[in-house]
Amino acid sequence: MIYSRLFILAILSCTACASILLVDSNITYNDRIAAFGPRLLGGVEDGPGLQGNLLPPILEKDRYGCEVIEPPTTEWIAFVERGECSFIDKVRAMQASGALAVVVGDRHFNGWITMYAPGDTSDVRVPSVFVAQHQYQILLMLTDKQHPLRIELLKDDMLTWPLLDMLLVVVLSPAVMMLSIYITWRLRQRQFRKQELAPSDIVTKLPLRTFRREKSIDVDHEECAICLEDYIDEDTLRTLPCRHEFHAGCVDAWLTSHKKFCPICKYDICKRAPGGSNEQTPLLGA
Numbered sequence: 001m002i003y004s005r006l007f008i009l010a011i012l013s014c015t016a017c018a019s020i021l022l023v024d025s026n027i028t029y030n031d032r033i034a035a036f037g038p039r040l041l042g043g044v045e046d047g048p049g050l051q052g053n054l055l056p057p058i059l060e061k062d063r064y065g066c067e068v069i070e071p072p073t074t075e076w077i078a079f080v081e082r083g084e085c086s087f088i089d090k091v092r093a094m095q096a097s098g099a100l101a102v103v104v105g106d107r108h109f110n111g112w113i114t115m116y117a118p119g120d121t122s123d124v125r126v127p128s129v130f131v132a133q134h135q136y137q138i139l140l141m142l143t144d145k146q147h148p149l150r151i152e153l154l155k156d157d158m159l160t161w162p163l164l165d166m167l168l169v170v171v172l173s174p175a176v177m178m179l180s181i182y183i184t185w186r187l188r189q190r191q192f193r194k195q196e197l198a199p200s201d202i203v204t205k206l207p208l209r210t211f212r213r214e215k216s217i218d219v220d221h222e223e224c225a226i227c228l229e230d231y232i233d234e235d236t237l238r239t240l241p242c243r244h245e246f247h248a249g250c251v252d253a254w255l256t257s258h259k260k261f262c263p264i265c266k267y268d269i270c271k272r273a274p275g276g277s278n279e280q281t282p283l284l285g286a
């Protein structure tokens with residue numbers, strides 16, 4: 001179950017997978033679409049993606065994209081560095097600076113994240129993507145203050161919705177089947193266990209007597225076979241239909257929570273008392 005859940009999470013997180021196409025060289029680099037802002041539509045099915053000129057802010061101090069600046073080029077896709085302010089702050093600042101889209105790169109770590117923003121982000125009109133350290137460094141080398149890099153932001157076609165649906169079905173069906181098998185097995189176990197025990201209303205209707213040594217008729221059974229203690233005067237004993245006697249407390253617990261059979265002769269105490277009737281057995285009457 002845990003594995004299938006992780007797999008579903010992995011698939012769902014990969015719906016944020018997208019790519020950056022370098023228009024001149026036709027090379028693509030992976031990126032991740034942010035959880036906020038408009039979706040990217042480009043791809044084999046959707047036609048062309050969002051094209052623009054990738055360029056970092058001209059001044060070094062603006063490289064994080066936290067402040068509104070003059071757009072350094074036309075059809076600008078802002079290329080900013082992770083850090084200093086939140087992702088949503090960068091995207092808002094770059095949107096206000098005239099960027100068509102925002103590419104955020106990680107200078108220090110090569111891990112992938114999906115950029116997330118709390119609260120209302122309905123004001124965000126430009127898409128934004130994240131690139132890990134490796135992609136960030138390559139793209140940074142390719143961009144030049146005088147010559148921006150022509151790129152196209154694409155949605156990844158590898159995982160489109162029908163495929164995702166299919167994967168979910170393939171993963172979920174066995175998981176649901178396993179869960180139903182497990183629930184059925186547990187229910188059967190419980191039912192089986194219940195059948196092994198005596199209902200307390202049948203047990204409490206079995207006759208009781210108070211033990212007195214001088215009146216003892218059966219010298220062989222002067223100890224309780226469950227707790228192995230000798231009976232002492234005034235002990236309350238429960239007599240089973242098979243005539244075996246035990247401490248009432250001991251045998252009641254045995255029959256209702258362990259087994260419905262006499263601990264000595266394995267007599268089924270429910271056998272002669274269908275539906276909890278309190279009829280006396282021929283043995284007791286003898």
Ligand SMILES: [Zn+2]
Pocket residue numbers: 224225226227228229246247250
């Ligand atoms: Zn006992």
Ligand SMILES: [Zn+2]
Pocket residue numbers: 240242243244262263264265266267
């Ligand atoms: Zn018995």
